Amino acid sequence: MSEPLITRVAPSPTGDPHVGTGYMALFNYCLARTTGGRFILRIEDTDQTRYQEDSERQIMESIRWLGLPYDEGPDVGGPNGPYRQSERTDIYRAHMQTLLDNGNAYRCFCSAERLEEMRHAQRARKMPPGYDGLCRGLLPEAIEAKLAEGVPYVGRLRVPKDRTVTFVDELRGKVEIAGKEIDDQVLMKSDGFPTYHLANVVDDHLMEVNEVVRAEEWITSTPKHVLLYEAFGWKAPRFRHMPLLRNQDKSKISKRKNPTSLLWYRDHGYLPEALVNFLGLMGYTGPDDNEIFDLPQMLADFDTKRMSTSGPVFDIEKLGWLNGEYIRALSEDDLADRILEHYAHRARIGAEPDAARDGPLQRWIFEQGGFGNDQVRAFVRETVPLIQTRIKTLDEYGPLTRCYFIDELGPLDPEELVPKKRDLDATKAALVAARERVEALMIFDTPSIEAALREVGEAIEWKPRELFQAVRVAVTGSAVSPPLFESMALIGRERTLERLAAAGN
RNA sequence: GCCCCUAUCGUCCAGCCUGGUCCAGGACAUCGGCCUUUCAAGCCGAAAACACGGGUUCAAAUCCCGUUGGGGGUACCA
16 A cells, blocks of 8 residues: 555644544554554644633543554653643744744734724725734844833734645545645744644654545635645645534534534443444545445445535434444343343433433332342343344433333323224223233243233234234333333233233223 | 535435436335234335536536525634
8 A cells, every 4th residue: 555654643732532533543544554654643732712621532532432552642652752731832832933033934913902993994995804914024133122112912824825735635635735825823822832733744744644634624724724834844744634513404513513522422221333324425435336334344445435525414314324223233141231231321410311312221220239239230131132223322221211111101102092983981991801811820931921822812803903902001101112021021920910900901 | 704525315325427228216214005903024016316507419317607595614613
């Protein structure tokens, strides 16, 4: 193949770990792995105003959860650390000085207010906004004076306005932007922290990154980066801009219109391998019509030629289908483990048991002595065959299996209980008959229960489906449930008879 | 506004580079049927798209130009 690619994913710890970060991590990971290169995680925490305490830890955890381990990063180290930009300020300062010295950058003493006014005026005159170059030609004496006065300043890139900057995007081909369209970007803020542009270029170079794979939103600032590489006398990496994930309305994916947190997907019972597969379907195709491929498969036939450029709408419906596919592909033992793990995870993160989502499962498990309890494990394991084709996320397990985990069903809906064309009294009589017959069973297992109920149906001249509906609602509390006879066996003789009696009253 | 990216079913992707095999193929969702103790799952089937206009060519979803649409950028945020 090609040369080993050193790639990186460089999120900012400004909130929940984002699906977009997962998306970029996936492709960076594939590029590095399939070329025998390295994959780096770098934390871009240069904006102290947006920094969020827990974010970095969650980012690292989420990337690992997805199964995309990085070779270098804040918590694993590496030869070119530190991997947290806030710990590299000396490096940026030194590089800023280099640029100041070689004339590719200059000090700008303009205040935020002046810049604000300037932009206002530009907009009013329908001029493209951008720094007007006031400080660009400041004489050395003037600079010394300002410095002596202690006026705060920033470092700006001195963009050559009279030429065109060109770079090749690996996905889109040649991109050209006229120098006059490029703003004299701030590289070093007055607080001593670098902006993205400076830090990014310096770090990518120092960390030996040779292919920058990032989101499309960066494409217009790439010329600034190209100029920076030139200013330092460095070889620029290759650039590959991936399309942006979109909301239904095609705008850049956002929290308001989609769950964007990787944590959300984990907490709601999505399997990491399904999410990775789904992300792998965005702007990428496998070698054939097959859309179900896990990471190892994706790596096995990964080809950058099949990456595309148009922004995919993030369709959570399709993710749900894929998740269901992965759930169904699991062995019953594995699925039982995943379910247990999921509810253990929900307990660990302190999620309040949610009746609609968790059902009574969490509480029941707790009462039975915790997740490690063998009886609990065995019981959950027994339910798996009944629900495996019926859940799309692990989260759906709780509500679906509610009837197995509680003692009192609560009030039944007569609309559901009574079959069409029959009345309440007849239904109650039928349930009493069913109860009597079932009670007489010597062996309380699935085939016996089924045979017994069919007998009852014939005796009272009800169609099987009518009787089964009434019994289903009486025993499970709902007209929609896992298979009836198996469920009755699982619920057990005692509780089943109680429920039939209660409904028949 | 200006700059950049982009354009095939509602959605995700094939096909486009190397024009004809495309009255456009697969998947999700939708609808219908089968199976069936409900719901699922599974199986079968239906409906559903080349943004528009000019070229080039015997022939264009495929090549060229333009228009329109969508997105992104335009910060001492990343």
